[in-house]
Amino acid sequence: MKFDLERSIEVLSATPATVRALLESLSDDWIASNGDRESWEPYDIVGHYIHAEETDWIPRAKVILAQADDRRFPPFDRYGHFGRSDGRSLLSLLGEFDQIRSENIQTLRSWELVDEELELTGIHPEFGEVTLRELIATWVVHDLTHIRQIATVMARRYEEAVGPWKEYLSILK
């Protein structure tokens, strides 16, 4: 499938409601963080979504669109949500994600991007030149990556409970 801005916005718009529907009525047993920076739980992942809205996608898009002499992206701290979310309820984080995502989609729409702009580039700290089109496509895939991760870490809680079915459930491998 070729990149399409409207199709991308469809997914970006759906993510906060999807994550909310999945998580908002669950007990802490399913969602609570264990504070482990390398083993994220649903609570941590919602914090990570918000942190990326604040410091990754739109800020990087602005670097590209500015086309200044220095087109290097500000670094993204993938642990930045630890600490930032301390003491917040999951419901409060879900509300914040909803809010900031919808503001960011408004910003994205307000740019009325045309093909030439989508071809503009910035410099990623690890792999160099990337286009605005690739950045937005990655925003979409990143959303889906973490929906997948939430489903996976939840499923693993029942790894023993499923008994012999474990062999048949690829999500548990």
Place this chain on the structure above:
Amino acid sequence: MKFDLERSIEVLSATPATVRALLESLSDDWIASNGDRESWEPYDIVGHYIHAEETDWIPRAKVILAQADDRRFPPFDRYGHFGRSDGRSLLSLLGEFDQIRSENIQTLRSWELVDEELELTGIHPEFGEVTLRELIATWVVHDLTHIRQIATVMARRYEEAVGPWKEYLSILK
């Protein structure tokens, strides 16, 4: 995490709204079936959820609870939704999934299962004796498996569009 009936029902109750939030506003480019029985698209997966509600979880639980001489489960046809869903819109399937899932949760609740009943067994066609507890845990994990699958097959549509980020996105591997 130990199996818990109420915790299980939390996830079972959330799935139809989650799948709806993710898919209901997307274009066909993201969701349409390609008719390939071995490569399911979001449309196919919603059909599969419904088919499993009709012929797998509750019917098998009834076999266990009946404790008749023959405790073998009726076989489940994992391709049963092909054909069954023909000509239906995704929105219509999402509505049907919502409806049948909520009926099945009502049925499950109406049984007021106690520990002794959760230990009762039926005979799975491939791996023999399984308990009602394992069946219900598998119902939950199966829900999460297919949320994960929907996210994965959607993400793959942007495999090329993300450019060099592909290396960093495990969902594309």
